[in-house]
Amino acid sequence: MIEVxxxxxxxxxxxxxxxxxxxxxxxxxxxxxxxxxNGSGKTTLIKHFNGLLKPxxxxxxxxxxxxxxxxxxxxxxxVGLVFQNPDHQIFSDTVWNEVTFALKNFGFEEEVIKxxxxxxxxxxxxxxxxxxxxxxxxxxxxxxLCLASILAWDPDYIVLDExxxxxxxxxxxxxxxxxxxxxxxxxxxIIVSHDIEFIWLLQxxxxxxxxxxxxxxxxxxxVFKDDASIDKCGVIKPQFxxxxxxxxxxxxxxxxxxxxxxxxxxxxxxxxx
Amino acid sequence: MTPxxxxxxxxxxxxxxxxxxxxxxxxxxxxxxxxxxxxxSGCGKSTLLRCINGLIPHLYSGVYKGKVxxxxxxxxxKNISTLATKVGFVFQNPENQIFMFTVEKDIVFGLExxxxxxxxxxxxxxxxxxxxxxxxxxxxxPYELSDGxxxxxxxxxxxxxxxxxxxxxxxxxxxxxxxxYEFISTLKExxxxxxxxxxxxxxxxxxxxxxxxxxxxxxxGQIVFxxxxxxxxxxKNLHLYGVTVPPIISLQNTLSESGVNLPGYSLDxxxxxxxxxxxVFRND
Ligand SMILES: Nc1ncnc2c1ncn2[C@@H]1O[C@H](COP(=O)(O)OP(=O)(O)OP(=O)(O)O)[C@@H](O)[C@H]1O
Ligand SMILES: Nc1ncnc2c1ncn2[C@@H]1O[C@H](COP(=O)(O)OP(=O)(O)OP(=O)(O)O)[C@@H](O)[C@H]1O
Ligand SMILES: [Mg+2]
Ligand SMILES: [Mg+2]
Numbered sequence: 001m002i003e004v005x006x007x008x009x010x011x012x013x014x015x016x017x018x019x020x021x022x023x024x025x026x027x028x029x030x031x032x033x034x035x036x037x038n039g040s041g042k043t044t045l046i047k048h049f050n051g052l053l054k055p056x057x058x059x060x061x062x063x064x065x066x067x068x069x070x071x072x073x074x075x076x077x078x079v080g081l082v083f084q085n086p087d088h089q090i091f092s093d094t095v096w097n098e099v100t101f102a103l104k105n106f107g108f109e110e111e112v113i114k115x116x117x118x119x120x121x122x123x124x125x126x127x128x129x130x131x132x133x134x135x136x137x138x139x140x141x142x143x144x145l146c147l148a149s150i151l152a153w154d155p156d157y158i159v160l161d162e163x164x165x166x167x168x169x170x171x172x173x174x175x176x177x178x179x180x181x182x183x184x185x186x187x188x189x190i191i192v193s194h195d196i197e198f199i200w201l202l203q204x205x206x207x208x209x210x211x212x213x214x215x216x217x218x219x220x221x222x223v224f225k226d227d228a229s230i231d232k233c234g235v236i237k238p239q240f241x242x243x244x245x246x247x248x249x250x251x252x253x254x255x256x257x258x259x260x261x262x263x264x265x266x267x268x269x270x271x272x273x
Numbered sequence: 274m275t276p277x278x279x280x281x282x283x284x285x286x287x288x289x290x291x292x293x294x295x296x297x298x299x300x301x302x303x304x305x306x307x308x309x310x311x312x313x314s315g316c317g318k319s320t321l322l323r324c325i326n327g328l329i330p331h332l333y334s335g336v337y338k339g340k341v342x343x344x345x346x347x348x349x350x351k352n353i354s355t356l357a358t359k360v361g362f363v364f365q366n367p368e369n370q371i372f373m374f375t376v377e378k379d380i381v382f383g384l385e386x387x388x389x390x391x392x393x394x395x396x397x398x399x400x401x402x403x404x405x406x407x408x409x410x411x412x413x414x415p416y417e418l419s420d421g422x423x424x425x426x427x428x429x430x431x432x433x434x435x436x437x438x439x440x441x442x443x444x445x446x447x448x449x450x451x452x453x454y455e456f457i458s459t460l461k462e463x464x465x466x467x468x469x470x471x472x473x474x475x476x477x478x479x480x481x482x483x484x485x486x487x488x489x490x491x492x493x494g495q496i497v498f499x500x501x502x503x504x505x506x507x508x509k510n511l512h513l514y515g516v517t518v519p520p521i522i523s524l525q526n527t528l529s530e531s532g533v534n535l536p537g538y539s540l541d542x543x544x545x546x547x548x549x550x551x552x553v554f555r556n557d
Binding site: 011013014036037038039040042043084085087132133136137138139140141144161162164165166167168169170171172194195196197231233234235236238239240242243246247250257258259261262265266269 | 479547
């Protein structure tokens with residue numbers, strides 16, 4: 001479990017706190033989305049989960065251990081963090097070595113490494129680039145490479161900062177698939193994202209941040225009912241929630257996806273004529 | 274009218290690329306168009322854009338065949354700085370274009386470079402800070418900003434140049450939803466009021482239905498669809514070309530595939546709902 005208690009944080013160069021009295025618990029087996037306006041503190045918060053940043057006040061505990069007492073490397077084995085900007089993460093000379101690097105550091109066996117790296121690169125459509133320099137990849141490809149690297153070492157918490165940026169439809173589908181697969185294996189996926197439609201399809205628990213504070217922490221359906229909170233956090237409604245608002249008495253609830261919406265409308269139209 | 278941007282029998286591959294990246298591109302974009310460019314990851318969108326602002330062939334070398342003409346002149350024969358006064362470019366990764374010590378200095382850097390007078394620089398700076406809602410970040414160090422804040426600064430630095438052509442490679446990818454909507458409306462406003470030509474690569478096209486006139490779909494280095502947005506978006510199987518079709522449009526597409534005859538086609542939720550209430554249930 002990740003436990004955040006009365007966390008306050010400020011960057012040394014700035015006078016104001018960017019995280020204020022954050023209290024959250026994240027158990028295994030969940031999907032959690034963190035949403036909020038630009039600059040609200042999302043990235044700063046998740047950097048506390050693997051010890052990259054340490055609280056000024058309060059604490060963050062990962063599986064009961066205070067992050068103040070642990071190395072980033074040890075924490076990363078449990079909490080894998082994929083940055084928004086792949087250029088901050090990529091440093092190897094080839095795609096293959098990029099994924100291999102951490103596995104070697106964590107002391108996995110040669111055979112296991114090979115299998116895992118191959119799986120990860122194939123899954124993310126990158127195997128054809130295995131001998132290529134990561135610098136030559138397109139924006140979306142680089143992003144997937146970072147994901148592949150982290151999934152390869154199989155941490156318990158997978159923390160993704162804006163994972164859908166630069167990803168096309170197919171890649172987003174795959175990402176959703178991988179997230180769901182991880183949950184069935186009792187992993188937890190924490191996603192920071194502005195991509196409302198992607199989040200809606202996952203129906204996660206959502207934590208809304210505004211100006212360094214938690215404004216709301218609830219299941220997806222409830223969060224999008226709370227107009228005041230989402231507005232405060234720069235978030236807008238998924239299209240099917242908006243649709244429900246317009247057609248409320250006609251629809252039982254906001255459709256979860258296009259298939260459900262279709263069958264609802266087909267039924268309605270039979271009745272309505 | 275002669276097109277503002279023209280690709281003629283154009284092919285390109287990077288030095289290290291085993292296969293051609295752009296294949297036989299013939300494309301004309303007229304002054305004042307608002308073009309949405311989409312396609313699967315790796316299909317060559319950013320590469321195509323680099324050919325318009327001259328990064329290709331001037332900074333990226335490779336095999337360059339055919340012609341790219343921008344505002345009457347061949348890109349390969351112009352230097353990048355001349356092109357830069359005409360073609361504003363917002364990169365996929367904002368960190369590639371932020372390099373000064375304060376946000377303010379970063380935004381005016383380009384203007385100072387081309388010798389615009391102080392007063393005018395001041396006016397444009399205020400305007401851009403306001404439009405992007407970053408007045409409060411003015412004296413901050415750009416590299417200490419959040420990702421979305423960086424993206425806003427990068428956009429501001431391009432807008433102040435008042436380019437004739439504005440090219441944006443996923444400009445809203447890091448913006449929060451509300452800001453993204455506002456920014457896209459601002460783009461449309463610029464396009465309408467001063468006729469600036471806009472080409473935008475965007476995966477979140479739920480933001481664009483009401484603003485793009487034209488939609489170009491690329492796949493494997495080629496253009497596979499090109500036409501008015503409202504027609505192309507109805508194409509079946511757009512998802513196979515990497516396009517995330519907005520749910521409300523996708524719903525109408527699948528309903529019509531199931532044999533439902535909707536009285537019209539709506540690009541946004543509000544008008545779809547009105548249509549459903551009025552025409553289908555005849556109660557409002
Ligand atoms: N500098 C480079 N050298 C060699 N190959 C490159 C270079 N930049 C991109 N490529 C390759 O060219 C192809 C097209 O890349 P491009 O960046 O144009 O794709 P894209 O459509 O913009 O993708 P994305 O949506 O992921 O940003 C990709 O296969 C990529 O790996
Ligand atoms: N290295 C830094 N030094 C000083 N201030 C910083 C630094 N990084 C971020 N900040 C500030 O801290 C606040 C929170 O930033 P953070 O990156 O956590 O926001 P975010 O919610 O992830 O935003 P975005 O959606 O734009 O990515 C912002 O006001 C930002 O300007
Ligand atoms: Mg962030
Ligand atoms: Mg690109």
